[in-house]
Amino acid sequence: MVLKLKETRKAAALFEGWQETMIWSCLQGVMGSIYTDSQESPVSAVAALGDFLFFGGKPEKELVMYEPEQNRLNAGILVPKDGEWAELIESCYGERVKKAVRYAIKKEPDVFDRDRLRAIADRLPAGYTLHMIDEPLFWRCRKTEWCRDWVGQYRDYALFQKYGLGVVMVKDGEPVSGASSYSGYIGGIEVEIDTREDCRRQGFASICGAKLILECLERGWYPSWDAHNRWSAALAEKLGYHFDHEYIVYERTAESGM
Numbered sequence: 001m002v003l004k005l006k007e008t009r010k011a012a013a014l015f016e017g018w019q020e021t022m023i024w025s026c027l028q029g030v031m032g033s034i035y036t037d038s039q040e041s042p043v044s045a046v047a048a049l050g051d052f053l054f055f056g057g058k059p060e061k062e063l064v065m066y067e068p069e070q071n072r073l074n075a076g077i078l079v080p081k082d083g084e085w086a087e088l089i090e091s092c093y094g095e096r097v098k099k100a101v102r103y104a105i106k107k108e109p110d111v112f113d114r115d116r117l118r119a120i121a122d123r124l125p126a127g128y129t130l131h132m133i134d135e136p137l138f139w140r141c142r143k144t145e146w147c148r149d150w151v152g153q154y155r156d157y158a159l160f161q162k163y164g165l166g167v168v169m170v171k172d173g174e175p176v177s178g179a180s181s182y183s184g185y186i187g188g189i190e191v192e193i194d195t196r197e198d199c200r201r202q203g204f205a206s207i208c209g210a211k212l213i214l215e216c217l218e219r220g221w222y223p224s225w226d227a228h229n230r231w232s233a234a235l236a237e238k239l240g241y242h243f244d245h246e247y248i249v250y251e252r253t254a255e256s257g258m
Contacts, residue, residue: 001037001062002035002036002037002062002063002066003035003036003037003038003039004033004034004035004069005033005034005035005036005039005042005045006039007039008026008027008028008029008034009027010036010039010040010041010042011027011034011036011042011045011047011056011057012027014036014042014043014044014045014056014057015027015045015047015054015056015081018054018056018081019104019107020054020079020226021183021185021188021189021190021224022047022049022050022052022054022182022183022185022190023047023054023056024185024186025049025183025184025185025190026047026048026049027047028185028186030163030184030185030186031049031153031154031159031163031183031184032047032048032049032050032153032183033047033048033049033068033069034046034047034048035048035063035066035068036057036063037060037062037063042057043057043058044056044057044058044059044060044063045057045063046063046064046066046068048068049153049183050149050152050153050182050183051076051077052076052077052079053068053076053077053078053079054079054081055078055079055080055081055085055089056081056085057081059084059085059087059088060088061088061092064078064085064088064089064092064093065092076251076252077249077250077251077252078097078249078250078251078252079247079249079250080248080249080250086248086250089250090250093250093252096252097250097251097252098250098251098252098253099248099249099250099251100248100249100250100251101246101247101248101249102226102227102228102246102247102248102249103226103227103228103229103230103232103233103243103244103245103246103247104226104227104243104244104245104246104247105224105225105226105227105233105236105241105242105243105244106241106242106243106244107222107224108241108242109222111240111241111242112213112217112239112240113240114214114217116240117210117211117213117214117239117240118210118214120206120207120210120239121207121210121211121214123203123206123207124169124207125202127171127172128169128170128171128176129169129170129171130167130168130169130170130207130208130211131167131168131170132165132166132167132168132215133150133151133160133164133165133166133167133168133178133180135157137166137168137175138151138154138157138160139157140175141166141168141175141178141180144175146194146196146197147168147175147178147194147196149180149182149192149194150166150168150178150180150181150182150192150194151164151166151180153182153183154184160181160184162184163181163184163185163186163189164180164181164184164189165180165181165184165189165212165215165216165219165221166178166179166180166181166212167179167180167208167211167212167215168180168208169204169207169208171199175196176195176196176199176204177193177194177195177196177199177204177205177207177208178193178194178195178208179191179192179193179205179208179209179211179212180192180193180212187220187221187222188216188221188222188223188224189216189221189222189223189224190224190225190226191209191212191223191224191225193205193208193209193232193235205235206235206238206239209235209239210239213239213240225241
């Protein structure tokens with residue numbers, strides 16, 4: 001039987017050593033959920049937040065096949081803690097999941113050069129403005145498909161005010177690029193950067209990313225970055241981060257659900 005864990009800290013040992021802020025969000029009870037085999041002494045667990053499912057502890061088929069209540073249309077990114085979990089995911093889903101590589105970025109709180117970040121943020125072109133995400137922008141982003149992930153994991157603006165932070169570049173009253181928090185945890189955020197398709201390759205992501213990092217540092221928050229492709233990893237390095245390692249995930253589309 002799969003259970004939604006009430007006292008989330010009881011699963012902490014199953015994710016020990018995993019430097020992933022979305023797991024921390026779940027363990028801290030900020031957002032997301034943890035599902036396990038036992039309320040008292042779990043040996044297997046999955047931390048579910050947004051599109052991500054992180055599997056830790058002893059591999060368990062029932063957890064791999066389980067559909068968390070917040071999961072959108074059976075889609076998701078399945079992240080195994082080790083090779084045994086990876087083998088189980090492959091055996092359960094076969095061709096219904098696609099193996100992919102992501103790029104972990106080192107978490108180094110003191111690595112950022114604030115002067116360099118300010119210089120990047122100051123490259124804002126004429127006619128464009130930067131805005132912190134306030135309540136009107138929060139709800140506007142929630143209703144806009146291409147930038148929904150800037151705020152989509154926050155149930156309301158009050159939660160975003162407490163655990164979120166975002167910067168939006170605007171031209172002629174319309175958002176064109178932005179950097180925000182995909183998720184939040186006590187002490188920081190997980191960075192999400194998107195640019196409208198017709199406005200890409202103009203350096204907007206760098207400007208927004210630099211501004212967001214500076215705003216996080218002012219609050220004493222850590223802006224955690226995990227790259228889904230080489231472009232994202234390169235952008236992170238441009239802003240002062242350092243690459244750590246590649247890791248394997250499994251992408252499951254809505255059509256591949258059971």
